[in-house]
Amino acid sequence: MTVQLHGATDGNSNGELTVLESRAPKSTDNADGATGFTLQAGLGEFVDSSNKASGATSAFELHLLPQDITNGKTTYANGTSGDLKTIDNTLEEKGDAAQIMNVDQATMGASYVQGQYTAKFVKADGTNPAGATLKIGDGIGDGKTATVKSLNAPITWTLSAKPNVTTQP
Numbered sequence: 001m002t003v004q005l006h007g008a009t010d011g012n013s014n015g016e017l018t019v020l021e022s023r024a025p026k027s028t029d030n031a032d033g034a035t036g037f038t039l040q041a042g043l044g045e046f047v048d049s050s051n052k053a054s055g056a057t058s059a060f061e062l063h064l065l066p067q068d069i070t071n072g073k074t075t076y077a078n079g080t081s082g083d084l085k086t087i088d089n090t091l092e093e094k095g096d097a098a099q100i101m102n103v104d105q106a107t108m109g110a111s112y113v114q115g116q117y118t119a120k121f122v123k124a125d126g127t128n129p130a131g132a133t134l135k136i137g138d139g140i141g142d143g144k145t146a147t148v149k150s151l152n153a154p155i156t157w158t159l160s161a162k163p164n165v166t167t168q169p
Contacts, residue, residue: 014120015120015121015122015123015131015132016118016119016120016121017039017086017100017101017118017119017120017121018116018117018118018119019037019039019101019103019116019117019118019159020115020116020117021034021037021103021113021114021115021116021117022114023114023161024114025105025112025113025114026105026164032164033164034105034114034161034162034164035104035105035106035162035163035164036102036103036104036105036106036108036112036161036162037101037103037159037160037161037162038099038101038102038103038159038160038162039099039100039101039157039158039159039160040097040098040099040100040157040158040160041064041091041097041098041100041155041156041157041158042091042095042096042097042098042155042156042158043060043062043091043092043093043094043095043153043154043155044093044094044153044154044155044156045093045094045153046060046093046137046151046152046153047151047152047153048150048151049150049152054137054140054151055139055140056093056136056137056138056139056140057137057138057139058137058138058139059092059093059094059095059137060092060093060134060135060136060137060153061090061091061092061093061134061135062090062091062132062133062134062135062155063089063090063091063132063133063134063135064086064087064088064089064090064091064100064121064131064132065088065121065129065130065131065132066085066086066087066088067085067086067119067120067121067122067131068083068084068085068119068120069083069084069085069086069101069103069117069118069119070117070118070119070120071115071116071117071118072116072118076108076111076117077108077109077111078107078108078111079107079108079109079111081107084103084108084111085119086100086101086119087099087100087101087102091155093137093153097156097158100119101117101119103117104162105162
């Protein structure tokens, strides 16, 4: 079973994921400047309100579809490949972290700047699919009667700066 995510109790109600790049980009005037970043996410174990495991016989999966990465108003360009987007990826419960954003000065060129990098994971609206869906693990009821009021799982975010490599003559 796959459900659309809504009504989360933490995060924000707009479905926005924002990274604020506060470092100045690498340039001829700033040889030690920033060259980009990656953002990874890992999905933890689903538990009920008493912190007991969900009892699922297969893993839950959170699927994140590619979303435009904007500065809050306009979409960033990604070099010659069009608009900058998040990475289409699936996070498996208790699985390895997966890359969600890869923002890189080498591919973005002059579009890579200090500032806000926001991806909005939209809800389905009849025209567009939901930006995120959750596949419920097997063994959680029969889908007809309520067996669990709520389940929660942590998402662990890892933000990594890209290294600034300097070549020696």
